[in-house]
C-alpha cells in the first residue's frame with residue numbers, strides 16, 4: 469500500500485482501493501483525463517478529495533476562477549472515497565474541555581460555529597447538486613464504552629449546553645439500548661446534527677458540480693516535481709508541465725515529503741481501517757445496531773460504526789502503523805474482535821469488505837487552513853485527524869477565498885496558523901507505536 473512517509477507520490481492512475489463504497493457507487497463520472505502537454509493556469513489544486521474539489525467548485529462559483537485540479541490516481545482516491553461516512557460537526561481531535569482551556573470559550577464557540585457551517589456546506593452541496601448519496605437521518609451517539617467514562621460524558625454535555633449553547637444531551641444506558649443493543653454502552657452523548665451517507669457518491673457529486681462550474685479535473689496526474697520562481701510554480705506531471713500563479717495543496721494524509729520541502733512533515737499520516745459484514749438477519753439486527761445513526765465510542769483508540777442501508781455493519785478504527793503492515797490480517801481480526809465485544813450476537817459473522825486509508829494528524833491535533841510559508845501564493849488545508857468529511861469541504865471553501873486574495877477568511881486565528889513540523893521526524897513512527905501501546909493500556913483500564 470502507498471505509504472506517504474516512504475513513497476514519493478501515490479501512483480499514476482492507480483484504481484480505487486476495493487471497498488464497499490466502490491462496489492456500490494455505480495459508474496464513475498467523467499473527468500478531464502491526464503494532463504497532456506504544457507498548461508498555463510491561474511490556480512492549480514493538487515489532490516482531488518473533498519478539500520481540492522470543494523476548493524475548485526467554490527473558486528469557480530464564487531470567485532470566477534476556473535482552477536485545474538491535479539490528481540495522482542482517481543477522483544476521491546484518498547480518504548474522500550474510502551472513509552467512515554459520518555458528516556458531523558467535527559474537525560480534529562481535541563476534546564472540547566481542552567479546546568476551551570487552550571483558546572477560551574469565545575474562540576471555542578467560533579470554531580464550533582465554523583464546524584457547524586461545514587456540515588451545512590455539505591448539506592447545501594447535496595441539495596444544490598441533487599447528489600444522490602444515500603444520506604441517512606441525522607443523529608450522532610458518542611457511546612461510553614466503560615462505566616468510568618460516564619461522568620466525563622456528562623461534563624461534556626454540560627460544556628456543549630453552557631459554553632456552546634448547543635442542544636447535546638446525555639442518554640442513559642437503558643435508553644441507548646433502543647439503538648445500540650449490546651455490551652460496552654454505559655450511556656451516550658447525543659448530538660442531533662450529523663448524518664451518514666455514501667462518501668464516494670458525495671465526492672463524485674462535488675466533482676460533477678466543480679466541472680459543471682468550469683473547473684478541470686485531471687486524473688492520472690501526480691505532481692512529481694515542483695519548481696518555483698519568478699512569481700509562478702511549475703508542477704511536473706507525467707503528461708506535461710502545469711505552470712500556475714497560485715497553488716492549493718489538498719493532499720492531506722496522502723502528502724509525501726517529496727512533494728515540496730515547505731509542506732513536508734506538517735501532518736502525520738495515521739492509518740484507519742474499516743470492515744463491513746455481510747447483511748444481518750432481522751434477529752442479529754435486533755441484537756446489535758438497531759438504529760442507523762452515526763456511532764463512536766469513548767476510547768482513546770476509538771471505534772466508529774453504523775448500520776448500512778442494506779443492514780450490514782460498518783466498523784472502523786485505528787490499525788497498522790506503516791503501509792507495509794496495512795494488509796496484515798491481524799488488523800482486520802482486531803476490528804472484528806472489537807465489534808463482537810460490543811455486539812456479542814455477531815460472534816463469527818462473515819466480513820465481506822476490508823480496507824483502510826491515511827488520515828492526517830497535525831502537531832496540535834487541529835485542522836489548518838493556511839498560507840504555506842516560504843512559497844509565494846501557495847495555500848494548504850488538512851490535519852482533520854479522521855474527522856474531516858464536513859470540515860474538509862468547508863476548508864476547501866475557505867481555501868478558495870484565500871486563493872482569491874482574502875488574507876484570513878475566518879476570525880479563528882489558530883485555524884490559519886502554519887502547522888508546526890513534527891519534531892524528530894525519523895522517529896515519528898516509533899513515537900506512534902509507543903503512544904498506541906499507552907492508549908491500549910489506558911483503554912483496557
Ligand SMILES: Cc1cc2nc3c(=O)[nH]c(=O)nc-3n(C[C@H](O)[C@H](O)[C@H](O)COP(=O)(O)OP(=O)(O)OC[C@H]3O[C@@H](n4cnc5c(N)ncnc54)[C@H](O)[C@@H]3O)c2cc1C
Pocket residue numbers: 477478514515516517518519520538539540541542543544545546547548549550551552553554555556558689690691692718719720721722723724727740741742772784824825826827849850852853854855856857858859860
Ligand atoms: C478509513 C477512514 C475513515 C474515515 N472516517 C471518517 C468519518 O466517518 N467522518 C469524518 O469526518 N472523516 C473521516 N475520515 C477522514 C476524512 O475522510 C478526510 O478527513 C477527508 O476525506 C480528507 O479529504 P481531503 O480532500 O483533504 O484528502 P483526501 O481525500 O485524502 O485526498 C488527497 C488526494 O491527494 C492526492 N495526492 C497526494 N499526493 C499527490 C500528488 N503528488 N499529486 C497529485 N495528487 C496527489 C491523493 O491521491 C488523494 O486523492 C476517515 C478517513 C479514513 C481513511
